[in-house]
Amino acid sequence: DMIKVGAFVPEQSTGVAKVIKPWLEAVQAEAGDTVKMQPFWGGTLGKDPFKQFELVQNGVADVTWVLPGYTAGQFPEMGLFELPFFFRTAQEASTVGWKLNEMGLLTGFDGVHVVGFFAAEPNAIFMKTTVESLDGLANLKVRSAGAIQAKWLESLGAAPQTLSSAEFNEGISRGTVDGAIQGWTGMKTFKSLPLVDQAIEAPAGAIPFLLLMNERKWEGLTPELQEIVMKHGGMAFAEAGGEAYASAGAAIREEVKAEGRIAIMELSDEELAKYEEAAKPIHDEWIASTPNGQAVYDAAVKLLADMRGES
Amino acid sequence: MFSDPFVTGLLGLAAMFALIVLQVPVGIAMGLTGVVGCGLIIGFGPALTLLATEPSSAMSSEGYAVIAMFLLMGNFAHVGGLSRELYKLAYVYLGHLRGGLVFATVGACAGFGAICGSSVATAATMARIALPEMLERGYAKSLAAGSIAAGGTLGMIVPPSVVMILYGILTENSIIALFLAAIVPGVIAVVFYFIAVFIVVRRNPEAAPVGEKAPWAERRRVTIQSWAVVLLAVMVSGGIYSGIFTVSEAASVGASVALLLAIFRRRLTVKNFLAALGDTAANTGMIFVMIIGASVFSYFATLSGLPAATVSWIQGLGLPPFLVLMLLMLFYLILGAIFDTIAAMVLTLPFVYPLILGLGYDPVWWGVINIVVIELGMITPPIGINVFVLHGMAKDLPLSTIFRGVVPFIFADVARLVVLITFPALSLWLPGAMGWL
Amino acid sequence: MNTAQKIDRITQNAAVIGFSGLVVMALLITWDGAARYLWLPRISGFSDYGEVVFPIVIASCFPAGLLRQTNVTVRVFGTLGGPRLHAALEAFGALLTLAFFGLLTWQFIRLTGQFESGGRTTRTIGLPLAPYWYVVTAIMAVCVPVQVYVAWSWIKAALRGDTPDIAALRDAEEDLADFEG
Numbered sequence: 001d002m003i004k005v006g007a008f009v010p011e012q013s014t015g016v017a018k019v020i021k022p023w024l025e026a027v028q029a030e031a032g033d034t035v036k037m038q039p040f041w042g043g044t045l046g047k048d049p050f051k052q053f054e055l056v057q058n059g060v061a062d063v064t065w066v067l068p069g070y071t072a073g074q075f076p077e078m079g080l081f082e083l084p085f086f087f088r089t090a091q092e093a094s095t096v097g098w099k100l101n102e103m104g105l106l107t108g109f110d111g112v113h114v115v116g117f118f119a120a121e122p123n124a125i126f127m128k129t130t131v132e133s134l135d136g137l138a139n140l141k142v143r144s145a146g147a148i149q150a151k152w153l154e155s156l157g158a159a160p161q162t163l164s165s166a167e168f169n170e171g172i173s174r175g176t177v178d179g180a181i182q183g184w185t186g187m188k189t190f191k192s193l194p195l196v197d198q199a200i201e202a203p204a205g206a207i208p209f210l211l212l213m214n215e216r217k218w219e220g221l222t223p224e225l226q227e228i229v230m231k232h233g234g235m236a237f238a239e240a241g242g243e244a245y246a247s248a249g250a251a252i253r254e255e256v257k258a259e260g261r262i263a264i265m266e267l268s269d270e271e272l273a274k275y276e277e278a279a280k281p282i283h284d285e286w287i288a289s290t291p292n293g294q295a296v297y298d299a300a301v302k303l304l305a306d307m308r309g310e311s
Numbered sequence: 312m313f314s315d316p317f318v319t320g321l322l323g324l325a326a327m328f329a330l331i332v333l334q335v336p337v338g339i340a341m342g343l344t345g346v347v348g349c350g351l352i353i354g355f356g357p358a359l360t361l362l363a364t365e366p367s368s369a370m371s372s373e374g375y376a377v378i379a380m381f382l383l384m385g386n387f388a389h390v391g392g393l394s395r396e397l398y399k400l401a402y403v404y405l406g407h408l409r410g411g412l413v414f415a416t417v418g419a420c421a422g423f424g425a426i427c428g429s430s431v432a433t434a435a436t437m438a439r440i441a442l443p444e445m446l447e448r449g450y451a452k453s454l455a456a457g458s459i460a461a462g463g464t465l466g467m468i469v470p471p472s473v474v475m476i477l478y479g480i481l482t483e484n485s486i487i488a489l490f491l492a493a494i495v496p497g498v499i500a501v502v503f504y505f506i507a508v509f510i511v512v513r514r515n516p517e518a519a520p521v522g523e524k525a526p527w528a529e530r531r532r533v534t535i536q537s538w539a540v541v542l543l544a545v546m547v548s549g550g551i552y553s554g555i556f557t558v559s560e561a562a563s564v565g566a567s568v569a570l571l572l573a574i575f576r577r578r579l580t581v582k583n584f585l586a587a588l589g590d591t592a593a594n595t596g597m598i599f600v601m602i603i604g605a606s607v608f609s610y611f612a613t614l615s616g617l618p619a620a621t622v623s624w625i626q627g628l629g630l631p632p633f634l635v636l637m638l639l640m641l642f643y644l645i646l647g648a649i650f651d652t653i654a655a656m657v658l659t660l661p662f663v664y665p666l667i668l669g670l671g672y673d674p675v676w677w678g679v680i681n682i683v684v685i686e687l688g689m690i691t692p693p694i695g696i697n698v699f700v701l702h703g704m705a706k707d708l709p710l711s712t713i714f715r716g717v718v719p720f721i722f723a724d725v726a727r728l729v730v731l732i733t734f735p736a737l738s739l740w741l742p743g744a745m746g747w748l
Numbered sequence: 749m750n751t752a753q754k755i756d757r758i759t760q761n762a763a764v765i766g767f768s769g770l771v772v773m774a775l776l777i778t779w780d781g782a783a784r785y786l787w788l789p790r791i792s793g794f795s796d797y798g799e800v801v802f803p804i805v806i807a808s809c810f811p812a813g814l815l816r817q818t819n820v821t822v823r824v825f826g827t828l829g830g831p832r833l834h835a836a837l838e839a840f841g842a843l844l845t846l847a848f849f850g851l852l853t854w855q856f857i858r859l860t861g862q863f864e865s866g867g868r869t870t871r872t873i874g875l876p877l878a879p880y881w882y883v884v885t886a887i888m889a890v891c892v893p894v895q896v897y898v899a900w901s902w903i904k905a906a907l908r909g910d911t912p913d914i915a916a917l918r919d920a921e922e923d924l925a926d927f928e929g
């Protein structure tokens with residue numbers, strides 16, 4: 001039996017190198033000769049980031065790395081992770097995400113089985129056109145990775161544009177966009193750091209990721225193999241993913257700080273509180289517009305409180 | 312037999328070429344063998360779904376839409392009379408030489424190339440304007456027709472270029488870098504064509520009469536009259552290279568401004584507006600069918616592992632990279648005998664591109680070389696699309712006459728290819744200097 | 749006007765209407781680009797409109813291209829052999845083209861169904877994808893009867909050893925390029 005595992009980004013990117021490839025190798029090592037885990041990194045099994053869900057749903061790939069933000073509308077509850085000022089770390093977002101899935105609160109997985117959920121470290125705002133404060137974003141064109149970030153940007157008076165990271169690079173070097181909401185790791189992976197002059201550390205939502213397996217493929221696996229896949233997937237995967245992005249993000253931030261070229265703007269506690277309060281309508285709007293929004297939101301708040309209480 | 316994807320890959324490749332020879336459209340042949348081949352490897356259920364995901368991805372991509380925009384711009388520019396003005400402009404400066412109209416034609420082709428993305432469109436446009444005039448003034452039919460057929464290829468080499476956009480998207484190279492890389496080779500192309508014409512009229516003075524020198528007042532008048540075409544070329548190219556526009560914005564601005572010029576000059580009629588849209592639609596459809604077929608086929612190629620195996624096989628032979636390059640040139644000349652530019656490009660890219668990278672060549676440089684060598688096929692017998700276009704428009708010109716007229720330009724093309732391969736800096740210096748490599 | 753010309757008029761009109769959409773997009777993109785420099789209001793989530801409009805524009809040219817058979821084809825054998833061989837090869841190519849567009853249409857119906865049931869939207873301003881893709885799928889579906897007509901014309905021609913009406917449409921294509929203002 002062979003399992004074709006695809007990712008549209010290169011092998012060196014954080015998600016592949018630190019999360020998906022270790023999962024693949026762990027499954028291979030434990031399953032031995034009963035399965036061949038065949039990787040297709042760098043988009044060799046489909047380059048278009050926006051088509052990854054269809055590829056796994058239709059069984060062209062057996063497993064792919066899917067960005068829910070690129071499949072707008074399919075996973076309505078995923079908007080939770082995009083909410084500005086909600087999650088503070090990659091670990092929080094990853095763990096809460098997997099637990100919500102276990103509670104059956106995440107939907108939209110037509111024809112696919114969820115192997116794992118993880119999330120990147122919360123985004124920052126990276127600007128080519130430097131600003132004095134978040135209010136300075138008014139009338140600037142800023143890349144968002146999804147609709148909620150777009151709404152938040154609009155509430156600040158900016159003109160959001162949903163672009164893939166590669167499209168963003170062209171846009172910022174052409175001057176068609178002024179900045180982007182993006183994670184530190186994403187900035188590094190897509191070589192966008194040299195293109196910006198400022199980083200504003202507002203926790204502008206985290207980017208959720210899914211590792212999905214074609215449902216038929218999943219059902220065709222032996223129970224033993226299913227167990228191995230999920231032993232390294234699921235909670236273990238969420239923890240590994242959260243840890244990987246948190247440390248990778250922190251390392252890149254340190255590197256950038258040491259280099260000193262990009263000005264890092266940290267928000268004071270009052271400012272954070274002010275913008276968090278100002279972002280509440282975005283939260284409420286998301287809850288109202290999402291069928292199961294209130295239940296998901298409340299569950300996430302509770303899980304977060306537990307996590308934060310423990311630590 | 313199909314247990315080995317590699318064997319499936321080889322059989323698929325053979326089946327695709329067999330279908331093409333049996334007059335199945337190139338895009339359809341690629342798409343069908345691609346989907347059957349994928350079906351044998353991953354199962355027909357998943358494979359068939361590629362026929363929706365791949366087209367929908369291409370059809371909603373702004374990058375591919377740019378191709379249609381540039382075709383639209385070229386057609387509106389023609390409606391607005393810009394192609395004729397370019398020809399006049401080239402004529403007042405070059406017409407007094409022996410073979411002056413031929414020089415003017417080549418110059419106008421290069422100029423039109425800067426506002427038109429396609430080789431066939433450039434040849435067809437210039438044939439309508441320059442051919443009757445050259446024949447009327449007693450130019451040799453072969454030289455007149457040959458210069459237009461060859462000049463047409465400048466439409467694809469001088470940026471913007473449809474096939475360059477396609478190469479950029481398919482290989483994920485910067486389109487701006489590719490455009491910049493083609494500028495110096497474009498200038499070299501014009502110079503070499505001029506030299507070819509010069510030698511022909513020198514050896515055979517009856518082939519072309521000497522024209523009258525235009526007085527400076529006339530030159531000034533015509534130059535001022537050509538403001539529109541200069542404006543359009545500067546807006547599009549200048550806009551892209553200076554960073555004012557993205558490529559897709561530049562194409563849209565170009566199409567919009569060309570349309571407004573045609574309206575402003577009262578040249579736009581309902582009839583030619585519809586004809587311009589119809590022609591854009593026909594060419595767009597033709598290109599998209601090939602893009603869709605090629606994207607499905609390249610899935611199959613990847614799954615079969617054939618390209619990777621071919622690359623490691625050739626590398627295992629231990630041939631010097633330069634020799635491999637020469638063999639590739641030969642291969643493309645043979646391919647160009649039969650295939651049109653875009654077909655030859657999309658057919659070979661899944662196999663040749665990894666090979667070129669594996670040999671350590673620069674992908675942007677290869678983009679230029681690949682387009683130049685494939686464009687050569689547009690004017691070589693037995694099937695040279697540009698030659699056929701001319702023959703189609705002037706049925707009294709025998710194919711053999713046009714092919715005879717093209718020969719000096721083929722020599723010029725080969726010389727250019729040698730120069731560009733020997734000195735990669737001619738292609739790479741400009742994009743490098745502007746920070747695009 | 750023969751049947752081929754009547755169908756040609758319809759498919760040609762469809763292509764021209766579709767490509768008017770391209771002209772509108774060109775003007776809008778120009779506006780949005782200029783707005784950046786003129787401090788005019790920007791169009792929010794602009795690329796979303798392209799994402800749903802471009803597929804309709806592109807699809808609209810397929811029926812016309814099929815009828816006029818403008819798809820790049822290598823006609824080597826057909827020109828060497830007689831008219832009957834030529835027609836037979838054209839019929840073969842036309843039948844495979846029909847199969848291809850039949851499969852495309854089928855899969856487009858599936859994809860649009862997936863968009864519909866998944867509630868898929870564009871990325872920034874959340875335009876629902878399904879309605880637009882129903883239009884695209886409908887245009888693709890029109891390709892099938894058009895191609896049936898093309899294939900049937902060539903099969904008849906191969907049996908009779910003559911040239912069908914649709915062969916003349918391809919020549920019309922070349923004349924059409926002559927539209928200087």
Ligand code: NA
Pocket residue numbers: 423424425426427428429465466467468469470471472473
């Ligand atoms: Na050009």
Ligand code: NA
Pocket residue numbers: 647648649650687688689690691692693694695696
């Ligand atoms: Na040729």
